[in-house]
Amino acid sequence: MLLSPEFLLQLLQRFIKSSIQIKQIHSLLITNGDLLSIRSPSTFKWTTTLLYNALIRAYLNIHLPRTTLILFTHMLSHNIPPNPYTFPSLAKAAAAITPSLIAKPLYTQAFKRGVLADPFVQTSFINLFSQSGHLSCALNLFDEMPEPCIVSCNAMLDGFCKNGDMDSAVSFFKRMPKRDVYSWTTIVNGYTKKGSHETAIRFFQMCVRDCSVKPNEATYVSVLSSCANSDMIGGLLYGKQIHAYIIKNQDEITSFIGTSLISLYGKTGRLQYATKVFQSLTKKEICTWNAMIGALASHGKENQALEMFEKMKIDTCHPNEVTFVAILAACARAKLVEQGLEYFQSMLPEFGIVPKMEHYGCVVDLLGRLGFLLEAKDFINRMPFEPDASVLGALLGACRLHGNIDIGNDVAKSLLELEPWQCGQHILLSSIHADVANWEYATSLRNVMVGVGVEKLRGYSMVNWM
Template sequence: MPYSSEWLLQLLQRFLKNSAKIQQIHALLITDDHLLNKPQAPSNPKWISSLLYNALIRAYLSFNRPCSTLILYTQMLAHRTKPNAHTFPSIIKSATISSPLLGKLIHAHAVKIGVVSDPFVLTSFVSFYAELRELGNARKVFDEITDPCIVAFNSLLDAFVKNGDMGSAVLKFRSMKKRDVVSWTSIVHGFWWNGRFLEAIGFFEMMMMNREVKPNEATYVSVLSSCANLAAEGVLCRGKEIHAYIIRNEGELSAFIGTALVDFYGKMGLLGSARTVFNQMKNRELCAWNAMISSLSSNGRGREALELFASMKVEGIRPNEVTFVAILTACARGKLVESGLELFRSMSNDFLIVPIAEHYVCMVDLLAKAGLLREATEFIESMPFQPDASVLGALLNACNIHGATELGNEVGRRLLVMQPRHCGRYVTLASINARAEKWSRAAVIRRVMADARIQKAPAYSRVDPMQNLVPMSSS
């Protein structure tokens, strides 16, 4: 005896987070023809097939299978089951992840069947266009919402942020009658995302003084990342204040907050503090290991970075592309040639990771800094793609350090073709020739640079921008 559609719908809703169960129920729905639109059958009410499809679509999206949800959507249409307002939020999220072009077709279909009056559907499309960085379309959809909720406002803030329009984002934020932690975090994250680190910290301070909401994990990560990327004397003190606030109010460090703190202390040169935070983390995910290895690498502790990399593998943590960039950089800075070559080979042999441009830059830097310029040149020639400016730039800098004049001139000429307006390339090339006392060639390079009106970036001094920020509350 076949199962009823209503009973299977209840099972779907009960096991919505269980991938294996959902697939079993899905199989039953197919074999018993429950997904066919048969409104004439008494056991199959008119609305049931839409509910079944919606439940399946939500379930597969929660399992991070956006393509499966889009296939279900096409099957829904093929079986003449009409989507409703509950269908589109999940479908548009799937399209955002896997097929932006299809997302626009889905928008057109939503308009055609008349569900775009629903504010939740419209909010989903605001988020969709925000991800596509199509600010104009995001604003048009937002303006169609009669009474936008806070989620709609937050989606529009995200659209402004991703398009770099922080002025409009702040204006819209200030116009909101109600704001939640997502609203505040969107602005803090937006300033960080757009490289405006001091403003990110300042807005976080406003959030703390306002006391409307309590920061969440994303807020802390954005403000700590801003501190880590800001070269100002007072930033270390501010980062420590944020760390103290987290300890008082959050207790145990999450994987992402802990990683942000490790990165912050590492970039400040406080390896002891970075290591303390790393050791205190109970849930050390790969990102935390990567941050600690990068911290050791950037502070000239290459051998310690290699030891930590070995410990990571012993604990069963599998490295990724970012890990190898960090560890190869450590080898390059420590001139650990044999270790670097062995690690580069292990990427593909042991971990099936295909090297990308950043890994090749590290290897060229490693060989070149060790004075192995011929090996570095041969390595570049063996690359599976044409070297870009970052690869050749590493070789040019090494030629300057080791006085390889002829090779430096050859590499320099190639770089000037790629980057004719890059002042640093001209300066380095002139320096290589001046060191070799080839004054006429150095003068020609300087003259070409002057004729093209390419100026060296001037040095400057500044007042510490952190001194104007208000100290954080102790609560």
């Protein structure tokens, strides 16, 4: 007995986030011919449009944006008319793949179908154009809206921030007739991503003073990131104040807010605070474990970091790429070569994680710190891709540590080909020769720097009084 399209549509809406059921229902729709125009009389084509819309949204929900867009091409080839509910999901799918290539053709389709008057469609394309770098197109579309709602305004505001145009973002923000928590969070996050951490903190303080707005999880995560990365002495002080504000105003500290607090206290060397936050969390995401492991590893608590990794596995939390960067770095600092190599070799077979450049760099650092320079060089030669400056820099640093001029010269040559204008490799190679009293060559390297206009960055000191 064939299942009716209406019943399959209900099933699809019920299992909208279940990958297996979505694919099974899709197969039934294909088998029944429910997605073909020849099986859909004009009076019932709207049902087929609903089926396609549900499938498009379903595949987007299970993170298959390419399939979402392919479904749209099938829809067009079978003469099934899209409606205003079709395009918002398509715009999100396009933004997740290659927005710069798809944005304008998709907009053309929406224009041809006469659905651009719909505010949801307009807002979706404002997001898509912003994501693809077509900020002027997004602004033109926004200006065409007769009465833009707060959601559309926030989309345009986010577009300015995503493209780094914070002056236009603030100007637009001040002209908005109404601002909600998403408006404030967008500005705070925009300044955080641009590295203007003091300004991000200042806007958060203004948000708190606005009685009509209560910060949400995303607001806290953004401002705590600014506190953690701020060069100013007050970064930790503001972070503590925000922590107190969260305790006072939130029912609980979520895993993502907790992760941001752990990162803040970890970067500022307050491990006791980081540990206390970690232990207080009822639910820990993988990013929470990574933040705690990284905090321990970067402050001389390598063995504790490795113990935390074992606890994470017992807690059935699956490690990811970031976890192994922290673990391999901990092994390098603790000079645990065998254990570090075991972790590296277990990544793919045990956890299904393909090692990336950062992982190879950690292994080179691990081998180099103990003087296994030939092994490190051979490891680089066996990498499945060409090493970048971070990997070669780790080996060059090890060459200086152990006074190996021969390998140091070879590595420095490769580094200078990659980044000829970086001062670090010139100075490091010069220092290697200076350490073995080869003053003439060390001086010549410094003169080469002057000749090609490479300047050494000035160092500075900062006292943290907290």
